[in-house]
Amino acid sequence: xxxxxxxxxxxxxxxxxxxxxxxxxxxxxxxxxxxxxxxxxxxxxxxxxxxxxxxxxxxxxxxxxxxxxxxxxxxxxxxxxxxxxxxxxxxxxxxxxxxxxxxxxxxxxxxxxxxxxxxxxxxxxxxx
Amino acid sequence: xxxxxxxxxxxxxxxxxxxxxxxxxxxxxxxxxxxxxxxxxxxxxxxxxxxxxxxxxxxxxxxxxxxxxxxxxxxxxxxxxxxxxxxxxxxxxxxxxxxxxxxxxxxxxxxxxxxxxxxxxxxxxxxxxxxxxxxxxxxxxxxxxxxxxxxxxxxxxxxxxxxxxxxxxxxxxxxxxxxxxxxxxxxxxxxxxxxxxxxxxxxxxxxxxxxxxxxxxxxxxxxxxxxxxxxxxxxxxxxxxxxxxxxxxxxxxxxxxxxxxxxxxxxxxxxxxxxxxxxxxxxxxxxxxxxxxxxxxxxxxxxxxxxxxxxxxxxxxxxxxxxxxxxxxxxxxxxxxxxxxxxxxxxxxxxxxxxxxxxxxxxxxxxxxxxxxxxxxxxxxxxxxxxxxxxxxxxxxxxxxxxxxxxxxxxxxxxxxxxxxxxxxxxxxxxxxxxxxxxxxxxxxxxxxxxxxxxxxxxxxxxxxxxxxxxxxxxxxxxxxxxxxxxxxxxxxxxxxxxxx
Ligand SMILES: Cc1cc2nc3c(=O)[nH]c(=O)nc-3n(C[C@H](O)[C@H](O)[C@H](O)COP(=O)(O)OP(=O)(O)OC[C@H]3O[C@@H](n4cnc5c(N)ncnc54)[C@H](O)[C@@H]3O)c2cc1C
Numbered sequence: 001x002x003x004x005x006x007x008x009x010x011x012x013x014x015x016x017x018x019x020x021x022x023x024x025x026x027x028x029x030x031x032x033x034x035x036x037x038x039x040x041x042x043x044x045x046x047x048x049x050x051x052x053x054x055x056x057x058x059x060x061x062x063x064x065x066x067x068x069x070x071x072x073x074x075x076x077x078x079x080x081x082x083x084x085x086x087x088x089x090x091x092x093x094x095x096x097x098x099x100x101x102x103x104x105x106x107x108x109x110x111x112x113x114x115x116x117x118x119x120x121x122x123x124x125x126x127x128x
Numbered sequence: 129x130x131x132x133x134x135x136x137x138x139x140x141x142x143x144x145x146x147x148x149x150x151x152x153x154x155x156x157x158x159x160x161x162x163x164x165x166x167x168x169x170x171x172x173x174x175x176x177x178x179x180x181x182x183x184x185x186x187x188x189x190x191x192x193x194x195x196x197x198x199x200x201x202x203x204x205x206x207x208x209x210x211x212x213x214x215x216x217x218x219x220x221x222x223x224x225x226x227x228x229x230x231x232x233x234x235x236x237x238x239x240x241x242x243x244x245x246x247x248x249x250x251x252x253x254x255x256x257x258x259x260x261x262x263x264x265x266x267x268x269x270x271x272x273x274x275x276x277x278x279x280x281x282x283x284x285x286x287x288x289x290x291x292x293x294x295x296x297x298x299x300x301x302x303x304x305x306x307x308x309x310x311x312x313x314x315x316x317x318x319x320x321x322x323x324x325x326x327x328x329x330x331x332x333x334x335x336x337x338x339x340x341x342x343x344x345x346x347x348x349x350x351x352x353x354x355x356x357x358x359x360x361x362x363x364x365x366x367x368x369x370x371x372x373x374x375x376x377x378x379x380x381x382x383x384x385x386x387x388x389x390x391x392x393x394x395x396x397x398x399x400x401x402x403x404x405x406x407x408x409x410x411x412x413x414x415x416x417x418x419x420x421x422x423x424x425x426x427x428x429x430x431x432x433x434x435x436x437x438x439x440x441x442x443x444x445x446x447x448x449x450x451x452x453x454x455x456x457x458x459x460x461x462x463x464x465x466x467x468x469x470x471x472x473x474x475x476x477x478x479x480x481x482x483x484x485x486x487x488x489x490x491x492x493x494x495x496x497x498x499x500x501x502x503x504x505x506x507x508x509x510x511x512x513x514x515x516x517x518x519x520x521x522x523x524x525x526x527x528x529x530x531x532x533x534x535x536x537x538x539x540x541x542x543x544x545x546x547x548x549x550x551x552x553x554x555x556x557x558x559x560x561x562x563x564x565x566x567x568x569x570x571x572x573x574x575x576x577x578x579x580x581x582x583x584x585x586x587x588x589x590x591x592x593x594x595x596x597x598x599x600x601x602x603x604x605x606x607x608x609x610x611x612x613x614x615x616x617x618x619x620x621x622x623x624x625x626x627x628x629x
Binding site for chain 2: 062091099100101113121
């Protein structure tokens with residue numbers, strides 16, 4: 001994507017742990033404009049392992065849209081492998097608690113939520 | 129039992145004499161007078177008002193304002209015997225150790241001494257405010273009786289405790305109104321005269337400006353008196369203490385104690401913004417001690433959240449006390465956040481309930497937040513004040529950091545989560561209220577260039593003039609001031625006794 005195609009999006013208000021730490025890239029990142037068509041993407045099995053961790057897709061998508069809105073830059077193909085590495089064979093609650101312990105938190109419309117939940121939700125909003 | 133004197137019935141132009149004059153009959157003045165009961169010197173307490181509220185006396189407090197919206201100067205205090213304790217809330221809590229310390233990251237911070245210097249006076253101050261046994265955070269030892277404590281994971285926020293002034297042993301009773309409560313004790317004090325309707329309008333220095341010679345007393349409706357005193361203590365509240373010093377500018381042209389342009393600067397209060405955050409508890413069960421004051425062990429308590437000393441130091445944040453206010457309902461986004469977070473934690477969030485949080489925050493000292501004299505005069509000819517009010521964005525940011533930490537600890541304990549409800553300055557100001565805790569205008573500092581009074585609360589350069597009350601607080605903490613200012617005033621009482629010894 002060229003610099004011209006990017007739109008100016010407010011940077012995330014708070015990332016305690018830092019989405020950036022998970023490799024949420026700046027160069028070549030999807031912007032909100034591009035998310036418009038991504039929303040209507042057909043089901044993509046590539047992320048099923050991660051999406052299956054989500055109990056309620058409707059809730060996750062609602063949260064995901066807010067996370068994307070506040071971050072504005074999100075690459076599923078970059079975030080997914082990093083999430084997989086982070087989660088490994090562990091159960092989600094363990095990882096969520098680790099987020100809290102390490103201060104890996106994201107502020108989404110004021111809600112202070114664990115980063116892993118925020119990223120899974122963003123993925124859920126992007127990959128239908 | 130002798131009655132109080134009434135300045136209106138003293139012949140005009142009378143010159144009175146005393147050993148110690150206390151100006152102001154609020155909690156500071158009354159506590160000092162009680163502390164000096166039986167001392168081998170004569171004390172005269174001068175109070176502007178009578179025993180009850182009076183419009184004309186109250187109007188002497190009016191002033192103007194610029195800057196951030198703040199309470200009207202005649203609306204956030206009361207000018208009659210007992211002072212603002214006639215309408216205070218009775219919330220009581222000692223200052224933290226760090227409130228006294230110099231913090232390198234916080235300009236102008238630090239008292240000239242450590243907390244331990246006034247700790248010995250806390251028990252008596254606690255007795256005077258009638259807040260029961262001095263327990264506060266020691267309340268943890270019987271926390272079961274105070275209901276469950278909301279589980280928090282390890283971190284920078286802990287469950288703290290307020291105690292409450294209670295005139296009578298009942299939660300619903302008023303906090304101690306110092307005037308009514310201690311009137312009879314004061315009347316019984318042999319070395320004390322209390323004079324009502326006596327408005328001090330001038331602190332008259334000797335020509336060398338090194339000592340106070342006498343006080344001018346004016347009576348509403350006409351007449352004036354003089355009081356010659358060996359020593360005097362100003363205890364008129366933080367706004368009026370500064371006004372009297374500034375307005376007494378006949379010998380020292382910039383005002384008494386104002387040789388370094390410090391009087392009236394560093395005004396502060398505790399901002400108490402509403403609905404600062406929404407706290408969700410997954411199990412929906414809120415122990416009653418959070419929502420309202422409850423009685424236990426002869427005291428009235430309420431649980432709050434505070435940043436630990438370590439968190440404040442490491443994260444360079446100011447103090448705060450967060451209260452749980454009332455239950456609130458969540459919108460669709462909130463419900464999704466709660467359900468998804470509970471699911472992700474592997475717990476049942478179906479009974480979750482949300483609560484609005486409020487707080488009392490500490491402000492950073494600001495020399496530009498100040499009181500100055502205007503050309504307008506009150507009915508007694510004293511210049512009225514203008515307050516320029518400020519609040520820094522960083523003050524809000526400090527509190528937000530503390531709330532984020534609380535949110536982190538709720539998640540860690542799997543007990544809940546938090547929403548930070550205010551982000552921009554505009555949002556914060558839209559929910560702003562103030563504690564009416566006037567602070568800082570005659571700050572204490574060993575160096576006259578940085579303060580108005582020294583560590584003994586003596587006005588720099590004026591040997592026999594002292595200031596009592598929260599106007600001397602150089603940094604403010606987040607605890608409500610009254611019990612603390614009384615402890616400090618009791619310490620001043622000991623110093624005064626030593627001067628007469
Ligand atoms: C609505 C409200 C709620 C509050 N709630 C709390 C709370 O919950 N907890 C807490 O700790 N604090 C609270 N406070 C603050 C508390 O009231 C003050 O800290 C306390 O009253 C200060 O005591 P003081 O004696 O220094 O001053 P004041 O109470 O202001 O007393 C000053 C006295 O000086 C007299 N005076 C003034 N000018 C002159 C003059 N020129 N000559 C002679 N006399 C004069 C006045 O009439 C008055 O009696 C509250 C205040 C308000 C307004």
